[in-house]
Amino acid sequence: MLRSRYQDIIAQTIVRIMVPFVQIYALYVLAHGHYSPGGGFQGGVILAASLVLIFLVYGYENALERLKLATAGRLCSLGVLIYAGIGFLCLLLGGNFLDYSRLAPIFQVSLPRARSLGILGIETGVALAVMAAMYSIIMDIVNSDTGNGESHAAGHEIENGETSSDGK
Amino acid sequence: MKAFFLGVDIFLCLMVFLCLYRVVFGPTLGDRIVATGAIGTKTLTILVIIGFLYGRVEMFLDISLAYALLNFIGTLAAAKYFEAKGEF
Numbered sequence: 001m002l003r004s005r006y007q008d009i010i011a012q013t014i015v016r017i018m019v020p021f022v023q024i025y026a027l028y029v030l031a032h033g034h035y036s037p038g039g040g041f042q043g044g045v046i047l048a049a050s051l052v053l054i055f056l057v058y059g060y061e062n063a064l065e066r067l068k069l070a071t072a073g074r075l076c077s078l079g080v081l082i083y084a085g086i087g088f089l090c091l092l093l094g095g096n097f098l099d100y101s102r103l104a105p106i107f108q109v110s111l112p113r114a115r116s117l118g119i120l121g122i123e124t125g126v127a128l129a130v131m132a133a134m135y136s137i138i139m140d141i142v143n144s145d146t147g148n149g150e151s152h153a154a155g156h157e158i159e160n161g162e163t164s165s166d167g168k
Numbered sequence: 169m170k171a172f173f174l175g176v177d178i179f180l181c182l183m184v185f186l187c188l189y190r191v192v193f194g195p196t197l198g199d200r201i202v203a204t205g206a207i208g209t210k211t212l213t214i215l216v217i218i219g220f221l222y223g224r225v226e227m228f229l230d231i232s233l234a235y236a237l238l239n240f241i242g243t244l245a246a247a248k249y250f251e252a253k254g255e256f
Contacts, residue, residue, distance in 0.1 A: 006248055022237060029230065036227050046234060049241055056244055 003060035003142055015057040022050040030127050031120065040123035044130025051135050060142060069139060072132040079129030083122050090118075098122065170221060177217045180210050201246050208239030 006012065029036075030043030055063035087098045095102035100118030101111045109117065187210070190203035212232045219228025 004252070006244075011244065018240075025233065025237075029234070032230075036230050038230060042234070046237065049237060053241055053244070056241070056248055 005059035005062070006057040008057075011057050015053050019050050019053060022053065023047060026050065026127075030123055033123055034116070034119065040126030041130050043123070044127035045134060047127065047131040048134035048138075051131070052138055055138070055142070060139070063139070067135060069136055072136045072139075074132075076129050076132035076136070079125040079127070079132065082125030082128065086118060086121050086125070173217050173220055177214055177221070180214050180217075184210050184214075197250050201243060201250075204246070205239065205243050208235065208242075212236050212239070 026043045026046035026049075029038035029046055030040060033039030033043070051063065051067060054066060086100075086103075090099045090102045091097050093102040093106075098118070100115040103118050104111050104114035107114055107117060184207055187203045187207045191200050191207070194200040194203060212235055215228050215232040215235065216225065219225040219232075222228075
């Protein structure tokens with residue numbers, strides 16, 4: 001079913017070539033979000049799209065080898081932590097929540113530069129959280145696939161159930 | 169030149185409806201998938217031309233690149249799904 005490997009050498013070769021470029025493009029969308037359409041959410045979605053591409057063509061188990069569901073859960077939490085951490089750091093330094101100008105003394109940079117860096121920091125957190133959440137959602141939807149051809153060992157179900165509960 | 173590109177844009181928009189007919193009434197699943205891909209490709213071109221008309225091609229190029237990527241993934245996923253169901 002959907003979890004299996006895509007038995008097509010054209011699709012496999014194309015995806016193997018495409019995935020690094022897709023990820024570079026995601027990083028561009030993330031880092032260039034100030035000046036063009038994009039930002040943390042869009043960059044995260046494109047990063048997740050590259051992982052979904054790997055899953056679609058190289059199979060469910062192969063994608064899990066690259067990024068386990070438990071790791072995805074931790075990455076999601078880490079993204080939220082980066083976002084909230086920068087926000088509360090500004091709060092601790094005497095500004096408002098996400099008042100980036102207060103970060104200027106820490107980074108030893110000018111006020112506009114501090115604002116730019118602060119926004120880049122929270123966008124990175126958002127991108128991490130969105131990527132991990134999208135990946136977990138897709139993998140969980142596929143794992144609940146109960147069509148015919150369930151020759152996949154039942155052990156996988158238990159194993160995946162453990163990792164997903166572990167991730168929360 | 170802008171009038172020409174506006175005309176091209178409107179023409180492509182009309183062509184999308186022809187593809188949409190194939191998507192809705194297509195006899196086979198292959199017709200529907202190919203027509204969906206064609207609509208995606210046309211949308212990409214329309215986006216770039218709109219960017220040219222607004223004088224901000226570089227921004228619309230980013231959007232159309234992301235659109236092309238998602239279109240590719242969508243077609244791949246649909247093909248895999250129908251292959252797994254044994255419809256082809």
